[in-house]
Amino acid sequence: MSRRNKKIEEEIPHSFFIRPQEKLLIDALPELTGNRVICTSAGRAQFAVAYATDHPEAVVDCWFLDVFHKTQSEFRISEDGPPPANLNLFCQPDLPDHEADLVAFAFKKGGEAELTRELMQQGHQRLVEGGRMIVSTDNDEDQWIHSELRELFPKVTRRPIRKQGTVYFATKVNPLRKIRDFDCEFAFRDRGKLIYAYSRPGVFSHRHIDPGARALMNIMEVKSGMKILDLGCGAGTVSLAAAFAAENVALHAVDSNARAIQSLERGIAKNEAPGVTYALDADGASPASDEFDLALANPPYFSNYAIADLFLDTAHRALKPKSKVLIVTKTPNWFVERMPLWYADVEVGEVNGYWIVTGRKRKEQFTDQPRGRRSQEREEYE
Numbered sequence: 001m002s003r004r005n006k007k008i009e010e011e012i013p014h015s016f017f018i019r020p021q022e023k024l025l026i027d028a029l030p031e032l033t034g035n036r037v038i039c040t041s042a043g044r045a046q047f048a049v050a051y052a053t054d055h056p057e058a059v060v061d062c063w064f065l066d067v068f069h070k071t072q073s074e075f076r077i078s079e080d081g082p083p084p085a086n087l088n089l090f091c092q093p094d095l096p097d098h099e100a101d102l103v104a105f106a107f108k109k110g111g112e113a114e115l116t117r118e119l120m121q122q123g124h125q126r127l128v129e130g131g132r133m134i135v136s137t138d139n140d141e142d143q144w145i146h147s148e149l150r151e152l153f154p155k156v157t158r159r160p161i162r163k164q165g166t167v168y169f170a171t172k173v174n175p176l177r178k179i180r181d182f183d184c185e186f187a188f189r190d191r192g193k194l195i196y197a198y199s200r201p202g203v204f205s206h207r208h209i210d211p212g213a214r215a216l217m218n219i220m221e222v223k224s225g226m227k228i229l230d231l232g233c234g235a236g237t238v239s240l241a242a243a244f245a246a247e248n249v250a251l252h253a254v255d256s257n258a259r260a261i262q263s264l265e266r267g268i269a270k271n272e273a274p275g276v277t278y279a280l281d282a283d284g285a286s287p288a289s290d291e292f293d294l295a296l297a298n299p300p301y302f303s304n305y306a307i308a309d310l311f312l313d314t315a316h317r318a319l320k321p322k323s324k325v326l327i328v329t330k331t332p333n334w335f336v337e338r339m340p341l342w343y344a345d346v347e348v349g350e351v352n353g354y355w356i357v358t359g360r361k362r363k364e365q366f367t368d369q370p371r372g373r374r375s376q377e378r379e380e381y382e
Contacts, residue, residue, distance in 0.1 A: 019043045021106040024136040024167050026050050031169075032134065034058065034101030038126055040119070042106035042138075045073040045089060051104075052084035060087050061098075065115075065202050067091045068256045068282035091280070093200070093262045095119065100126045102134070109139035109165075114201035117148055118182045124152045125179070127172040138165040152176065185270075190217050190241040198266040199235040200259045204300070206235075212298050212328045213237050215354040220296060220326055222246045229287050229318050230254065231297040231311045233278070236264030238296055243273045250275040252292075254314075256282035284314030292318045295325040305334055316342040319361040327357045 018026070025039075025047040032051070037060045039048050048062035064070040070091040077083045090096055095103075103123035107116055123133055133153070137145055140160050145168060149156045153170035160166045184207045187196050199206045205213070216238055222228065222245035230239045233253035243251045253276065255261055261280050268276050279286035295315035299308040308327075312335075315325045325343060327335055332348045332355035339346045343359025350356075 018046050019106070019108075020138040020165050021108065021136040022046050024161065024165050025104055025106055025134065028134060028136075028167060029054060032102060032104075032132070034131065036098070036100045037061065037102045037104065038063065038095055038098075038100045038123065039102075039104040040064075040106055041069070041073065042108060043073075044069075044076040045087075047104060047106065048087055048089075049077060049084065052087040056084070056086060058086060060084075061096045062087065062089050063095050064089065064091045065093075065258055066256050066282070067258065067280050071282060091258050093259045095122045095126060098126065099128050099131075101128060101131045103127055103131070105133070105135045107135065107137045107145065109137055109142070112201060112206075113144075114182055114206065116145070117180070118201050120148060120152060121176070121180060124172060124176060129172055129174070131172050133168075133170045133172070135168040135170075136165055140165050142166045188214075188237065191245060193244050195237075195240050195244065196267065196270045197235050197237050197240060198263045198270070200263060203257060203259045203263050204232075204234040205237075209237050210234070210298065211352065212330075212354050215351040215356060216296055216298060216326060216328045217241045219349075219351055219356050220245070220294070222249060222294070224248055226250070226293045227291055228252070229292045229295040229315065231284070231295065231314060232299055232307070233264055234260050234298070236260070236267045236278075238298065239264060239276060239278075240267050240271060240273055242296065243276050244271075248275070251277070252287055253278040254281045254284070254286055256280065284310055284317070287314060287318035289317050290320055293320060293323050295319055295323070297325065298328045301331070305338075308335070309338070312339060312342050316361055321363060322360050324358055324360050328354050329357060330354060332357050 019042040022042045035058045037058055039062050041062055045062045048060050052060040070089050073089055140162055146158050149168055149170055154173055157169040182201050184199050187194055188209045222242055224247040226249050228242050228251045230253040233239050233255045239251055239253040243249050253264055261278055264278050297311045299311050335357040336348055339359045344362050346359040348355055348357045
Protein backbone atom coordinates (compact mmCIF):
# COMPACT_ATOMS: atom_id res chain seq x y z
CA MET A 1 0.00 0.00 0.00
CA SER A 2 1.31 3.44 -0.87
CA ARG A 3 1.89 6.06 1.83
CA ARG A 4 -0.83 8.18 0.23
CA ASN A 5 -3.43 5.42 0.45
CA LYS A 6 -2.35 4.51 3.98
CA LYS A 7 -2.86 8.14 4.98
CA ILE A 8 -6.36 8.08 3.47
CA GLU A 9 -7.27 4.96 5.44
CA GLU A 10 -5.92 6.48 8.63
CA GLU A 11 -8.21 9.46 8.05
CA ILE A 12 -11.21 7.12 7.91
CA PRO A 13 -11.40 5.39 11.34
CA HIS A 14 -14.24 3.10 10.25
CA SER A 15 -11.98 1.59 7.58
CA PHE A 16 -11.96 -1.68 9.59
CA PHE A 17 -15.23 -2.43 7.81
CA ILE A 18 -13.72 -2.12 4.33
CA ARG A 19 -14.47 -5.12 2.19
CA PRO A 20 -11.87 -6.30 -0.35
CA GLN A 21 -13.63 -4.86 -3.41
CA GLU A 22 -14.08 -1.49 -1.68
CA LYS A 23 -10.43 -1.44 -0.68
CA LEU A 24 -9.42 -2.11 -4.28
CA LEU A 25 -11.21 1.09 -5.31
CA ILE A 26 -9.45 3.04 -2.57
CA ASP A 27 -6.09 1.61 -3.61
CA ALA A 28 -6.75 2.91 -7.14
CA LEU A 29 -7.38 6.50 -5.99
CA PRO A 30 -4.06 7.85 -7.30
CA GLU A 31 -5.15 6.84 -10.82
CA LEU A 32 -8.61 8.42 -10.66
CA THR A 33 -9.74 11.91 -11.58
CA GLY A 34 -13.06 13.63 -12.20
CA ASN A 35 -15.18 16.34 -10.63
CA ARG A 36 -18.53 14.57 -11.06
CA VAL A 37 -18.46 11.14 -9.49
CA ILE A 38 -21.11 8.43 -9.10
CA CYS A 39 -20.22 5.36 -7.07
CA THR A 40 -21.64 2.44 -5.15
CA SER A 41 -20.31 0.85 -1.99
CA ALA A 42 -19.75 -2.70 -0.85
CA GLY A 43 -19.61 -1.50 2.74
CA ARG A 44 -20.22 1.88 4.31
CA ALA A 45 -19.22 4.39 1.61
CA GLN A 46 -15.52 4.29 2.44
CA PHE A 47 -14.42 4.85 -1.15
CA ALA A 48 -16.86 7.76 -1.51
CA VAL A 49 -15.52 9.37 1.68
CA ALA A 50 -11.93 8.81 0.57
CA TYR A 51 -12.50 10.32 -2.88
CA ALA A 52 -14.47 13.28 -1.51
CA THR A 53 -11.76 13.93 1.07
CA ASP A 54 -8.99 13.66 -1.51
CA HIS A 55 -10.84 15.77 -4.12
CA PRO A 56 -12.62 18.63 -2.31
CA GLU A 57 -13.39 20.25 -5.68
CA ALA A 58 -15.42 17.20 -6.81
CA VAL A 59 -19.04 16.26 -6.10
CA VAL A 60 -19.32 12.62 -5.06
CA ASP A 61 -22.71 10.88 -5.17
CA CYS A 62 -22.77 7.46 -3.50
CA TRP A 63 -25.80 5.32 -4.38
CA PHE A 64 -27.49 2.62 -2.31
CA LEU A 65 -30.36 0.35 -3.27
CA ASP A 66 -31.22 -0.46 0.36
CA VAL A 67 -32.01 2.31 2.83
CA PHE A 68 -30.51 0.23 5.66
CA HIS A 69 -27.09 0.44 4.03
CA LYS A 70 -27.49 4.17 3.47
CA THR A 71 -28.45 4.90 7.08
CA GLN A 72 -25.68 2.66 8.42
CA SER A 73 -23.20 4.50 6.19
CA GLU A 74 -24.44 7.85 7.47
CA PHE A 75 -24.00 6.61 11.03
CA ARG A 76 -20.49 5.28 10.42
CA ILE A 77 -19.41 8.49 8.71
CA SER A 78 -20.90 10.68 11.46
CA GLU A 79 -18.84 8.83 14.08
CA ASP A 80 -15.80 10.56 12.60
CA GLY A 81 -17.30 14.05 12.63
CA PRO A 82 -19.09 16.08 9.97
CA PRO A 83 -19.12 14.35 6.55
CA PRO A 84 -17.30 15.96 3.62
CA ALA A 85 -19.42 18.80 2.26
CA ASN A 86 -19.03 17.46 -1.28
CA LEU A 87 -20.37 13.98 -0.44
CA ASN A 88 -23.99 12.95 -1.04
CA LEU A 89 -25.59 9.61 -0.16
CA PHE A 90 -28.67 8.48 -2.10
CA CYS A 91 -31.14 5.62 -1.73
CA GLN A 92 -33.34 5.47 -4.81
CA PRO A 93 -34.26 2.96 -7.53
CA ASP A 94 -31.58 4.10 -10.01
CA LEU A 95 -28.19 5.78 -10.08
CA PRO A 96 -28.29 9.60 -9.82
CA ASP A 97 -29.47 10.88 -13.19
CA HIS A 98 -26.71 13.28 -14.15
CA GLU A 99 -23.53 13.30 -16.20
CA ALA A 100 -20.40 11.95 -14.57
CA ASP A 101 -16.68 12.05 -15.28
CA LEU A 102 -16.07 8.96 -13.17
CA VAL A 103 -18.28 6.00 -12.25
CA ALA A 104 -17.01 3.49 -9.67
CA PHE A 105 -18.62 0.15 -8.81
CA ALA A 106 -17.71 -2.39 -6.13
CA PHE A 107 -19.35 -5.77 -6.79
CA LYS A 108 -19.50 -8.86 -4.65
CA LYS A 109 -18.46 -12.23 -6.02
CA GLY A 110 -21.59 -14.18 -6.85
CA GLY A 111 -23.80 -11.08 -6.80
CA GLU A 112 -26.99 -10.77 -8.82
CA ALA A 113 -26.07 -10.89 -12.51
CA GLU A 114 -28.93 -8.81 -13.89
CA LEU A 115 -28.45 -6.07 -11.32
CA THR A 116 -24.73 -5.90 -12.12
CA ARG A 117 -25.46 -5.70 -15.86
CA GLU A 118 -28.06 -2.97 -15.42
CA LEU A 119 -25.90 -0.86 -13.12
CA MET A 120 -22.93 -1.02 -15.50
CA GLN A 121 -25.22 -0.05 -18.38
CA GLN A 122 -26.60 2.86 -16.34
CA GLY A 123 -23.08 3.87 -15.40
CA HIS A 124 -22.09 3.93 -19.07
CA GLN A 125 -25.12 6.11 -19.83
CA ARG A 126 -24.18 8.57 -17.09
CA LEU A 127 -20.58 8.91 -18.27
CA VAL A 128 -19.59 11.76 -20.55
CA GLU A 129 -17.53 10.79 -23.57
CA GLY A 130 -13.99 10.41 -22.31
CA GLY A 131 -15.26 9.59 -18.81
CA ARG A 132 -13.91 6.54 -17.01
CA MET A 133 -15.46 3.58 -15.26
CA ILE A 134 -13.68 1.55 -12.61
CA VAL A 135 -15.19 -1.74 -11.47
CA SER A 136 -13.87 -3.94 -8.67
CA THR A 137 -14.82 -7.39 -7.46
CA ASP A 138 -13.55 -9.60 -4.65
CA ASN A 139 -12.96 -12.42 -7.15
CA ASP A 140 -9.33 -12.54 -8.35
CA GLU A 141 -10.30 -15.06 -11.05
CA ASP A 142 -13.23 -13.08 -12.42
CA GLN A 143 -13.89 -13.24 -16.13
CA TRP A 144 -17.65 -12.62 -16.18
CA ILE A 145 -17.51 -8.90 -15.39
CA HIS A 146 -14.73 -8.58 -17.94
CA SER A 147 -16.92 -10.04 -20.68
CA GLU A 148 -19.88 -7.86 -19.66
CA LEU A 149 -17.75 -4.70 -19.72
CA ARG A 150 -16.48 -5.58 -23.18
CA GLU A 151 -20.09 -5.43 -24.37
CA LEU A 152 -20.15 -1.79 -23.24
CA PHE A 153 -16.63 -0.52 -23.94
CA PRO A 154 -14.26 -1.08 -26.88
CA LYS A 155 -11.29 -1.48 -24.56
CA VAL A 156 -11.18 -2.80 -21.00
CA THR A 157 -8.07 -3.06 -18.83
CA ARG A 158 -8.13 -6.00 -16.43
CA ARG A 159 -5.96 -6.00 -13.31
CA PRO A 160 -6.21 -9.16 -11.15
CA ILE A 161 -4.73 -8.90 -7.67
CA ARG A 162 -4.00 -12.25 -6.07
CA LYS A 163 -6.15 -13.14 -3.04
CA GLN A 164 -7.84 -9.73 -3.15
CA GLY A 165 -9.88 -9.41 -6.32
CA THR A 166 -9.89 -7.84 -9.75
CA VAL A 167 -10.09 -4.22 -10.92
CA TYR A 168 -11.27 -3.09 -14.34
CA PHE A 169 -10.75 0.26 -16.07
CA ALA A 170 -12.62 1.46 -19.17
CA THR A 171 -13.17 4.77 -20.99
CA LYS A 172 -16.41 5.75 -22.73
CA VAL A 173 -15.88 6.46 -26.43
CA ASN A 174 -19.40 6.39 -27.88
CA PRO A 175 -23.01 6.08 -26.64
CA LEU A 176 -24.48 2.60 -26.55
CA ARG A 177 -26.29 1.54 -29.70
CA LYS A 178 -28.89 -0.45 -27.77
CA ILE A 179 -30.23 0.02 -24.25
CA ARG A 180 -31.51 -3.14 -22.60
CA ASP A 181 -34.67 -3.08 -20.49
CA PHE A 182 -34.27 -5.28 -17.41
CA ASP A 183 -37.70 -4.54 -15.89
CA CYS A 184 -40.37 -7.23 -15.88
CA GLU A 185 -44.16 -7.33 -15.74
CA PHE A 186 -45.72 -10.68 -14.84
CA ALA A 187 -49.18 -11.89 -13.90
CA PHE A 188 -50.58 -14.37 -11.40
CA ARG A 189 -53.99 -15.44 -10.14
CA ASP A 190 -55.21 -15.39 -6.57
CA ARG A 191 -58.74 -16.32 -5.56
CA GLY A 192 -59.70 -16.22 -9.22
CA LYS A 193 -58.46 -12.68 -9.86
CA LEU A 194 -55.71 -11.95 -12.39
CA ILE A 195 -53.16 -9.64 -10.76
CA TYR A 196 -50.25 -7.90 -12.47
CA ALA A 197 -46.93 -7.31 -10.73
CA TYR A 198 -43.68 -5.59 -11.64
CA SER A 199 -40.13 -6.36 -10.61
CA ARG A 200 -36.62 -5.12 -11.31
CA PRO A 201 -33.12 -6.52 -10.80
CA GLY A 202 -32.25 -6.30 -7.12
CA VAL A 203 -35.82 -7.07 -6.00
CA PHE A 204 -36.38 -10.46 -4.38
CA SER A 205 -37.81 -13.07 -6.78
CA HIS A 206 -37.31 -10.92 -9.88
CA ARG A 207 -39.47 -11.96 -12.86
CA HIS A 208 -41.71 -14.45 -11.02
CA ILE A 209 -43.82 -15.00 -7.94
CA ASP A 210 -41.89 -16.54 -5.07
CA PRO A 211 -43.21 -19.97 -3.95
CA GLY A 212 -43.02 -18.79 -0.34
CA ALA A 213 -45.19 -15.81 -1.20
CA ARG A 214 -47.64 -18.14 -2.91
CA ALA A 215 -47.77 -20.32 0.22
CA LEU A 216 -48.51 -17.23 2.32
CA MET A 217 -51.32 -16.20 -0.04
CA ASN A 218 -52.86 -19.68 0.13
CA ILE A 219 -52.98 -19.74 3.94
CA MET A 220 -53.86 -16.12 4.83
CA GLU A 221 -57.44 -15.45 5.92
CA VAL A 222 -58.43 -11.95 4.91
CA LYS A 223 -61.78 -10.57 6.03
CA SER A 224 -63.68 -7.47 4.99
CA GLY A 225 -62.47 -4.27 6.63
CA MET A 226 -59.19 -5.72 7.85
CA LYS A 227 -56.03 -3.62 8.28
CA ILE A 228 -53.06 -5.70 7.12
CA LEU A 229 -49.31 -5.17 7.44
CA ASP A 230 -46.92 -6.72 4.88
CA LEU A 231 -43.33 -6.71 6.15
CA GLY A 232 -40.62 -7.09 3.51
CA CYS A 233 -43.10 -6.74 0.66
CA GLY A 234 -40.62 -7.23 -2.20
CA ALA A 235 -42.35 -6.73 -5.55
CA GLY A 236 -45.67 -6.59 -3.71
CA THR A 237 -47.32 -9.83 -4.83
CA VAL A 238 -48.62 -10.66 -1.34
CA SER A 239 -49.67 -7.05 -0.76
CA LEU A 240 -51.68 -6.93 -3.98
CA ALA A 241 -53.29 -10.33 -3.37
CA ALA A 242 -54.30 -9.34 0.17
CA ALA A 243 -55.69 -6.01 -1.02
CA PHE A 244 -58.08 -7.82 -3.38
CA ALA A 245 -58.88 -10.76 -1.08
CA ALA A 246 -61.84 -9.02 0.60
CA GLU A 247 -63.80 -5.78 0.55
CA ASN A 248 -62.49 -2.58 2.16
CA VAL A 249 -59.08 -3.97 3.07
CA ALA A 250 -56.47 -1.41 4.12
CA LEU A 251 -52.91 -2.63 3.63
CA HIS A 252 -49.56 -1.07 4.55
CA ALA A 253 -46.44 -2.52 2.91
CA VAL A 254 -42.87 -2.03 4.10
CA ASP A 255 -39.50 -2.75 2.49
CA SER A 256 -35.98 -1.35 2.76
CA ASN A 257 -35.26 -1.82 -0.96
CA ALA A 258 -36.06 1.25 -3.08
CA ARG A 259 -36.80 -0.85 -6.17
CA ALA A 260 -39.18 -3.06 -4.21
CA ILE A 261 -41.23 -0.02 -3.22
CA GLN A 262 -41.11 1.25 -6.81
CA SER A 263 -42.28 -2.16 -8.08
CA LEU A 264 -45.21 -2.19 -5.65
CA GLU A 265 -46.10 1.37 -6.61
CA ARG A 266 -46.29 0.32 -10.26
CA GLY A 267 -48.37 -2.72 -9.34
CA ILE A 268 -50.84 -0.59 -7.42
CA ALA A 269 -51.28 1.71 -10.42
CA LYS A 270 -51.58 -1.15 -12.94
CA ASN A 271 -54.21 -3.01 -10.91
CA GLU A 272 -55.91 0.09 -9.50
CA ALA A 273 -55.50 -1.56 -6.12
CA PRO A 274 -57.52 0.16 -3.39
CA GLY A 275 -56.36 0.99 0.10
CA VAL A 276 -52.65 0.18 -0.27
CA THR A 277 -49.99 2.40 1.31
CA TYR A 278 -46.25 1.76 1.46
CA ALA A 279 -43.04 3.01 3.02
CA LEU A 280 -39.30 2.70 2.41
CA ASP A 281 -38.40 1.57 5.92
CA ALA A 282 -35.47 -0.40 7.35
CA ASP A 283 -36.28 -0.28 11.06
CA GLY A 284 -40.03 -0.89 11.22
CA ALA A 285 -40.87 2.67 12.26
CA SER A 286 -43.60 3.39 9.69
CA PRO A 287 -46.49 1.15 10.86
CA ALA A 288 -48.72 2.69 13.53
CA SER A 289 -48.95 0.89 16.89
CA ASP A 290 -51.87 -1.36 17.90
CA GLU A 291 -53.65 -0.79 14.59
CA PHE A 292 -53.42 -3.91 12.41
CA ASP A 293 -55.56 -7.05 12.37
CA LEU A 294 -53.06 -9.23 10.51
CA ALA A 295 -49.32 -9.13 9.80
CA LEU A 296 -47.66 -11.06 6.97
CA ALA A 297 -43.93 -11.60 6.50
CA ASN A 298 -41.54 -13.50 4.23
CA PRO A 299 -38.20 -12.65 5.89
CA PRO A 300 -34.88 -13.15 4.06
CA TYR A 301 -32.54 -15.92 5.13
CA PHE A 302 -29.39 -13.80 5.45
CA SER A 303 -28.48 -11.54 8.42
CA ASN A 304 -28.44 -14.37 11.01
CA TYR A 305 -32.17 -13.82 11.67
CA ALA A 306 -31.67 -10.16 12.63
CA ILE A 307 -34.25 -9.09 10.03
CA ALA A 308 -36.66 -11.82 11.09
CA ASP A 309 -36.25 -10.61 14.67
CA LEU A 310 -37.04 -7.05 13.58
CA PHE A 311 -40.13 -8.25 11.69
CA LEU A 312 -41.44 -10.04 14.79
CA ASP A 313 -40.81 -6.98 16.95
CA THR A 314 -42.44 -4.62 14.45
CA ALA A 315 -45.47 -6.86 13.97
CA HIS A 316 -45.95 -7.14 17.73
CA ARG A 317 -45.96 -3.37 18.13
CA ALA A 318 -48.25 -2.80 15.14
CA LEU A 319 -50.84 -5.52 15.76
CA LYS A 320 -53.94 -5.12 17.86
CA PRO A 321 -54.05 -7.35 20.96
CA LYS A 322 -54.64 -11.02 20.11
CA SER A 323 -54.21 -10.34 16.37
CA LYS A 324 -52.21 -12.80 14.31
CA VAL A 325 -48.85 -12.78 12.52
CA LEU A 326 -48.05 -15.24 9.69
CA ILE A 327 -44.42 -15.99 8.80
CA VAL A 328 -43.39 -18.12 5.81
CA THR A 329 -40.03 -19.84 6.06
CA LYS A 330 -38.04 -22.96 5.22
CA THR A 331 -36.35 -22.90 8.65
CA PRO A 332 -39.18 -22.96 11.21
CA ASN A 333 -37.24 -24.05 14.31
CA TRP A 334 -35.80 -20.61 15.07
CA PHE A 335 -39.27 -19.02 14.82
CA VAL A 336 -40.89 -21.69 17.00
CA GLU A 337 -38.27 -21.03 19.69
CA ARG A 338 -38.19 -17.25 19.35
CA MET A 339 -41.81 -16.24 18.76
CA PRO A 340 -43.15 -17.05 22.26
CA LEU A 341 -41.26 -13.97 23.48
CA TRP A 342 -43.84 -11.90 21.56
CA TYR A 343 -46.72 -14.23 20.73
CA ALA A 344 -49.06 -16.79 22.25
CA ASP A 345 -50.52 -19.86 20.55
CA VAL A 346 -47.51 -20.32 18.27
CA GLU A 347 -48.23 -22.96 15.65
CA VAL A 348 -46.42 -24.29 12.58
CA GLY A 349 -47.78 -26.02 9.48
CA GLU A 350 -46.40 -27.09 6.11
CA VAL A 351 -47.74 -25.61 2.86
CA ASN A 352 -46.27 -26.68 -0.49
CA GLY A 353 -42.78 -27.31 0.89
CA TYR A 354 -42.72 -24.20 3.07
CA TRP A 355 -43.55 -23.71 6.71
CA ILE A 356 -46.09 -21.17 7.94
CA VAL A 357 -45.52 -20.14 11.56
CA THR A 358 -48.36 -18.26 13.25
CA GLY A 359 -48.87 -16.60 16.61
CA ARG A 360 -51.16 -14.16 18.38
CA LYS A 361 -49.91 -10.94 19.93
CA ARG A 362 -49.25 -11.01 23.65
CA LYS A 363 -50.04 -7.94 25.71
CA GLU A 364 -46.37 -7.66 26.66
CA GLN A 365 -43.11 -8.35 24.85
CA PHE A 366 -40.41 -10.35 26.58
CA THR A 367 -37.57 -9.97 24.07
CA ASP A 368 -34.08 -9.73 25.53
CA GLN A 369 -32.44 -8.19 22.46
CA PRO A 370 -32.33 -4.41 21.93
CA ARG A 371 -32.92 -3.05 18.43
CA GLY A 372 -29.37 -1.70 18.18
CA ARG A 373 -27.97 -5.21 18.47
CA ARG A 374 -30.19 -6.37 15.61
CA SER A 375 -28.80 -3.65 13.38
CA GLN A 376 -25.28 -4.66 14.30
CA GLU A 377 -25.96 -8.34 13.52
CA ARG A 378 -27.54 -7.49 10.17
CA GLU A 379 -24.53 -5.33 9.34
CA GLU A 380 -22.11 -8.13 10.18
CA TYR A 381 -23.86 -10.76 8.07
CA GLU A 382 -24.59 -8.72 4.89
